[in-house]
Every structure is written in structure tokens, then in C-alpha cells.
Amino acid sequence: MAEVVIVPDAARAGVLVAEEIVRLITRRPDAVLGVATGSTPLPVYEALRERVGGVDVSLLRAFALDEYVGIDPDHPESYRNVIRREVVEPLGLDPERVRVPAGALMGIETAGEEYEEAIASAGGIDLQILGIGTDGHIGFNEPGSSFASRTRVKTLTQQTREDNARFFESVDDVPEHCITQGLGTILAARHLVLLAFGAGKAEAVAGAIEGPVTASVPGSAIQLHSHVTVVVDEAAASAL
Numbered sequence: 001m002a003e004v005v006i007v008p009d010a011a012r013a014g015v016l017v018a019e020e021i022v023r024l025i026t027r028r029p030d031a032v033l034g035v036a037t038g039s040t041p042l043p044v045y046e047a048l049r050e051r052v053g054g055v056d057v058s059l060l061r062a063f064a065l066d067e068y069v070g071i072d073p074d075h076p077e078s079y080r081n082v083i084r085r086e087v088v089e090p091l092g093l094d095p096e097r098v099r100v101p102a103g104a105l106m107g108i109e110t111a112g113e114e115y116e117e118a119i120a121s122a123g124g125i126d127l128q129i130l131g132i133g134t135d136g137h138i139g140f141n142e143p144g145s146s147f148a149s150r151t152r153v154k155t156l157t158q159q160t161r162e163d164n165a166r167f168f169e170s171v172d173d174v175p176e177h178c179i180t181q182g183l184g185t186i187l188a189a190r191h192l193v194l195l196a197f198g199a200g201k202a203e204a205v206a207g208a209i210e211g212p213v214t215a216s217v218p219g220s221a222i223q224l225h226s227h228v229t230v231v232v233d234e235a236a237a238s239a240l
């Protein structure tokens with residue numbers, strides 16, 4: 001059963017989650033953090049930025065959930081760049097200890113397996129930050145994804161491409177494929193922290209926490225995990 005925390009706003013959620021991450025790093029300086037992109041986790045990174053001053057993050061490791069396939073790695077919206085801009089640089093992490101799935105077409109056949117091996121050799125993910133798509137996706141695991149899936153290439157739904165078009169010049173510029181940790185990869189993390197804000201996420205949140213456990217709502221996979229914290233504002237909690 002997930003612990004659901006309803007907060008007044010995203011900034012408060014950011015503080016709560018950042019405090020949990022600082023506790024983790026203090027306990028285990030070489031902890032492994034699962035980081036997410038999208039707008040939802042930004043308040044967490046902002047609150048972390050204000051708190052990492054007194055914490056040694058030199059050994060911290062991080063793995064991102066996903067990446068677009070075929071995107072120019074120098075594109076400002078490649079997740080490699082987003083993670084560098086929002087996480088690595090502001091928090092002063094060692095770039096060598098932060099990985100994002102390789103979305104380059106060259107080598108894409110083996111990229112998923114290599115990513116899984118890297119996570120395993122780091123000892124697995126201690127705390128995985130998750131957002132949720134309006135269609136219930138986590139990472140880029142769109143409806144229909146297997147709960148046993150591991151990092152692999154997927155096709156983005158039109159809905160997700162439209163949702164993410166705001167980061168590109170037009171929806172046509174949003175890549176059609178992605179490489180994402182699978183639901184099985186995500187479920188292997190030791191603690192899942194799912195965040196969602198705004199009424200647009202209310203249905204997805206309700207489906208994930210209270211709906212049937214079904215591949216049609218990938219977020220519902222979190223019900224299979226024994227340590228889940230969901231942090232939502234009133235609007236995102238409104239369908240619970």
C-alpha cells in the first residue's frame with residue numbers, strides 16, 4: 001500500500017523529497033538515485049540544490065529513466081542535456097557517475113542491456129523519483145508495457161508526443177521512439193517516490209494508486225512494490 005502525502009504545492013513536495021534524499025545520502029554517500037525528467041521533479045532538484053551544500057555528493061550515483069532515440073545528443077531537450085542542466089551541474093555531481101540511457105541510433109540494439117548491467121553493477125537503485133504521464137505512463141512505459149519489462153526501445157504514443165511538444169518547435173519534431181527503463185527495472189528500485197501536480201494528473205494518479213493493476217495503466221505497477229511514497233498536490237489528488 002503506497003503512502004500518499006498530499007501537500008499544498010509542488011514546492012513543498014520538492015522540500016519533502018529533497019529531505020528524504022539528503023537523509024539517504026547522509027546514510028550512504030555512495031547511494032544510487034533514480035532521476036526523472038519532465039517538469040514534475042524540478043522542485044525536488046531545486047530544493048536539493050539548496051541542501052547539498054553541507055552534504056558530500058562526490059560518491060553519489062544517478063541513473064535517468066529514459067531518453068529519446070535518435071535525438072541529436074546536443075539538442076537542448078535530449079534527456080542527457082536536461083539531466084546535465086537540471087541535476088548534474090546544479091548539484092555538483094560527478095558526471096562520470098551519472099548515466100542516461102544511450103539514445104544514439106548507433107549501438108541502440110545493445111543499449112538497453114548495457115544500461116541494465118550498469119544499474120546492476122552499481123548495486124541497484126536506492127530511491128527512484130517518478131513523474132507520471134497523463135496516460136499513466138512512468139518513465140516512457142506507455143500503456144501496454146509489460147510489468148516484467150527491462151530497459152528497451154519503445155514507440156511513443158501520439159498523446160505523449162503532444163504532451164512533450166512544448167519542449168520542441170512542433171509535435172513533428174518530437175522523436176517517435178525512446179529508450180526507457182522497463183516497469184520491471186523501476187520495480188527493482190528499493191524505494192519509489194512518485195510525484196504529480198495539477199488536475200491534469202488526477203486521473204492518472206487515481207488509476208495508478210487505486211485502479212486495477214493493469215498494463216493499460218503502467219503507473220499501476222507501483223501497487224506491486226512494497227515501499228512507495230506518492231507526493232501530490234490537492235488537484236492531482238482530486239480523483240482519489
Ligand code: GLP
Nearest residue numbers: 037038039040131132133139140
Ligand atoms: C515524460 C517523461 C516521464 C515524465 C512524464 C510527465 O514523457 N518521460 O518520465 O514523468 O512525461 O512529464 P511532466 O512531469 O512534464 O508532466
